[in-house]
Amino acid sequence: MKNIDLAGMATSNLKRRKSRTLLTIMGIVIGTISIVLMVALGLGMKETFSQQLDQVGSINIIEVSKSEDSTASTRLAEQTDNKLKDIDIEYFKGLEGVEAVSPVLQTNIKLVSGKYEMSASLIGLEPDKMNAFSFDIDTGRLLTDDDENVLLLGGKLPSSFTEAVESNTRGSAPKNNARGFGFGGMKPTEEEETLNVDVFNDRISMTLDTKYSPQKGTTQTQYNIYRVNAIGVLADGDMTRDRNAYMNIHALEQLLEDYSEADGTTLEDGYDKAYVKVYDLDYCDPIESLLEQQGYETTSYASFVETLQSTTDMLQVALGAIGAIALLVAGIGITNTMIMAIHERKREIGVMKVIGATLMDIRNLFLLEAAIIGFFGGAIGILLSVLASQLLSSSGFSQMAMGGGGGKGMSPLSAFSFSIPSWLIIIGLIFTTLIGIISGYIPARKAMKSSALEAIKTE
Amino acid sequence: MENIIEVKKLKKVYSMGKEEVYALKGIDLTIKKGEFCSLLGKSGSGKSTLLNMMAGLEKPTEGSVIIDGKPIESLNENAVTRIRKHYIGFIFQSYNLLPSHTALENVMLPLIFNDMPKKQRIEKGKEILSAVGLGDRYYHKPNQMSGGQQQRVSIARAFVNNPSIIFADEPTGNLDSKTENEIMDLIVKMKQTYDQTIVMVTHDEETSKHADRIITIKDGFIEDIQYSGGKKNENKD
Ligand SMILES: Nc1ncnc2c1ncn2[C@@H]1O[C@H](COP(=O)(O)OP(=O)(O)OP(=O)(O)O)[C@@H](O)[C@H]1O
Ligand SMILES: [Mg+2]
Numbered sequence: 001m002k003n004i005d006l007a008g009m010a011t012s013n014l015k016r017r018k019s020r021t022l023l024t025i026m027g028i029v030i031g032t033i034s035i036v037l038m039v040a041l042g043l044g045m046k047e048t049f050s051q052q053l054d055q056v057g058s059i060n061i062i063e064v065s066k067s068e069d070s071t072a073s074t075r076l077a078e079q080t081d082n083k084l085k086d087i088d089i090e091y092f093k094g095l096e097g098v099e100a101v102s103p104v105l106q107t108n109i110k111l112v113s114g115k116y117e118m119s120a121s122l123i124g125l126e127p128d129k130m131n132a133f134s135f136d137i138d139t140g141r142l143l144t145d146d147d148e149n150v151l152l153l154g155g156k157l158p159s160s161f162t163e164a165v166e167s168n169t170r171g172s173a174p175k176n177n178a179r180g181f182g183f184g185g186m187k188p189t190e191e192e193e194t195l196n197v198d199v200f201n202d203r204i205s206m207t208l209d210t211k212y213s214p215q216k217g218t219t220q221t222q223y224n225i226y227r228v229n230a231i232g233v234l235a236d237g238d239m240t241r242d243r244n245a246y247m248n249i250h251a252l253e254q255l256l257e258d259y260s261e262a263d264g265t266t267l268e269d270g271y272d273k274a275y276v277k278v279y280d281l282d283y284c285d286p287i288e289s290l291l292e293q294q295g296y297e298t299t300s301y302a303s304f305v306e307t308l309q310s311t312t313d314m315l316q317v318a319l320g321a322i323g324a325i326a327l328l329v330a331g332i333g334i335t336n337t338m339i340m341a342i343h344e345r346k347r348e349i350g351v352m353k354v355i356g357a358t359l360m361d362i363r364n365l366f367l368l369e370a371a372i373i374g375f376f377g378g379a380i381g382i383l384l385s386v387l388a389s390q391l392l393s394s395s396g397f398s399q400m401a402m403g404g405g406g407g408k409g410m411s412p413l414s415a416f417s418f419s420i421p422s423w424l425i426i427i428g429l430i431f432t433t434l435i436g437i438i439s440g441y442i443p444a445r446k447a448m449k450s451s452a453l454e455a456i457k458t459e
Numbered sequence: 460m461e462n463i464i465e466v467k468k469l470k471k472v473y474s475m476g477k478e479e480v481y482a483l484k485g486i487d488l489t490i491k492k493g494e495f496c497s498l499l500g501k502s503g504s505g506k507s508t509l510l511n512m513m514a515g516l517e518k519p520t521e522g523s524v525i526i527d528g529k530p531i532e533s534l535n536e537n538a539v540t541r542i543r544k545h546y547i548g549f550i551f552q553s554y555n556l557l558p559s560h561t562a563l564e565n566v567m568l569p570l571i572f573n574d575m576p577k578k579q580r581i582e583k584g585k586e587i588l589s590a591v592g593l594g595d596r597y598y599h600k601p602n603q604m605s606g607g608q609q610q611r612v613s614i615a616r617a618f619v620n621n622p623s624i625i626f627a628d629e630p631t632g633n634l635d636s637k638t639e640n641e642i643m644d645l646i647v648k649m650k651q652t653y654d655q656t657i658v659m660v661t662h663d664e665e666t667s668k669h670a671d672r673i674i675t676i677k678d679g680f681i682e683d684i685q686y687s688g689g690k691k692n693e694n695k696d
């Protein structure tokens with residue numbers, strides 16, 4: 001029997017039982033839609049997460065500090081304070097897999113410009129290491145060794161100046177400053193146009209006294225107030241850097257000394273922590289555990305990334321499994337339909353066998369019918385999935401799901417985006433066709449083995 | 460003339476639980492190419508069983524059936540279908556047309572299994588339908604035709620492939636006597652036109668007389684072989 005005749009016969013058989021064929025196809029359609037949308041949703045989430053992670057330039061960076069619990073310290077146990085020394089920094093530099101190390105000084109600051117103010121973290125770094133730590137500049141430039149009282153601002157700082165609140169309570173934070181972490185502005189576009197402070201041109205004062213309030217004047221603090229300039233703003237979107245200001249570590253050291261002097265304390269020698277950049281994410285784990293054994297405390301985003309990845313993986317598997325169950329049920333539907341068809345067509349099968357159909361012809365005919373159901377179910381299902389995903393994206397479903405937040409933030413809900421890559425379409429079609437063939441296999445064998453004699457004998 | 464079918468010591472036992480039914484108890488029979496044979500006998504005598512075994516639809520318990528030199532009882536089902544495809548046409552008592560197919564489609568079915576291209580198939584199908592007198596019924600479905608017309612379609616289907624042998628099990632069993640005569644005349648005419656071997660089962664003596672040779676079956680044995688034209692032979696082989 002020729003393939004073209006086989007195909008013609010199979011399609012005409014399916015057409016003859018239109019409603020049943022359509023119902024069976026519908027089962028596959030539903031199964032396909034659920035599996036495709038589930039997988040697409042999983043892929044979309046993964047994509048969104050990895051996009052957001054890509055924006056985190058500090059992904060390969062381990063933050064190292066001395067352990068609070070000094071008894072756990074085995075290395076350099078004779079040291080008494082909580083600061084890292086140059087000898088520690090040198091030790092980190094010598095570890096395998098380490099690309100760059102910078103000592104870090106860290107303090108809280110208040111920035112004031114006119115009636116606007118803002119609190120931030122000020123981090124002192126070695127300027128020549130900034131490239132290695134992949135600081136991503138948006139406007140201006142990175143720090144250089146000659147820089148003194150100039151700041152490199154995190155991506156969200158320029159828009160974070162808010163009007164100081166007239167307040168009697170000491171040290172109350174400006175209320176707007178309590179804005180959600182990482183969700184971006186409520187009205188991002190409007191705000192950008194009317195920034196309260198032009199960080200490059202407006203006069204900015206900085207103090208290490210976080211209780212300082214401009215309304216009460218300089219008399220309120222015995223600490224120095226510095227005139228500072230911004231020389232650059234980092235690209236927005238890195239949640240680990242958006243709200244920090246950066247400075248040459250040597251300049252910051254000087255500020256801290258002045259502060260201690262004014263405070264009447266002596267500044268301990270050393271660094272608050274160190275940034276250790278490794279060549280590859282894979283180095284994070286071993287280096288971290290080594291350092292922890294040596295009595296250091298470490299934090300990195302590697303572990304965070306791993307959890308995130310395994311979470312999305314699991315989510316995808318779970319979503320895929322739901323779709324797979326739907327498809328399995330649909331496959332059983334095909335088997336059921338084909339078995340019914342064979343019962344009905346027993347006589348027809350018998351007659352065909354007697355007048356010259358080979359066993360292969362019979363088997364192929366039924367397999368093909370099942371495969372056609374699978375294929376068309378898959379094709380329609382995929383088509384509808386693509387339509388649905390476009391509809392969901394264009395109708396602003398994902399925006400809605402994000403609760404109106406701006407697109408740039410680290411919102412986990414922005415993961416409600418679907419991506420249906422072409423490989424998913426092709427795999428989907430192959431898969432549903434295969435499901436058809438597998439589901440049709442038992443019925444086809446049944447048809448092949450059914451006795452021609454029995455069939456033609458029965459009236 | 461060469462022997463197209465040879466049946467040797469053919470036995471068939473159906474076992475139904477403990478009970479055993481001896482349908483055929485040892486049949487020896489030779490049918491020559493171009494011969495028109497009828498198997499005559501009462502109901503339950505084993506005619507259909509013999510015919511089905513000659514057509515390879517059933518396996519004998521003992522003995523062998525040789526079609527054109529090939530012993531088919533030892534072949535697997537696939538090989539037997541292939542032999543049927545090339546050598547054998549079938550006419551059933553109850554027509555057994557596919558109800559969803561038109562007359563023409565039914566007739567073309569054996570040609571599909573023989574890989575004939577569509578154009579040729581249609582040509583051949585129409586030709587043979589015209590030959591059985593249904594030139595104006597190509598596109599009728601079985602339920603739009605009378606019993607006699609359906610049997611004509613069935614005959615056309617059996618002959619279309621130009622097989623060596625045509626088996627017919629009570630081809631006129633469902634028809635009235637006038638139609639029966641028409642159908643028998645048609646079978647004889649077709650046989651002469653296409654020069655086929657025909658083996659026909661019937662329980663009706665009159666019908667059996669259309670054949671060149673009448674083989675009477677009784678209780679699983681050949682009781683009598685008669686040549687039409689008055690010749691009579693005692694069945695000893
Ligand atoms: N599948 C079967 N199982 C058991 N017994 C069977 C089977 N087929 C036929 N028989 C028995 O074999 C015997 C011969 O049956 P067969 O069908 O050959 O008779 P027949 O001569 O064709 O009769 P009829 O003229 O009524 O068609 C009968 O006794 C029947 O009961
Ligand atoms: Mg019978």
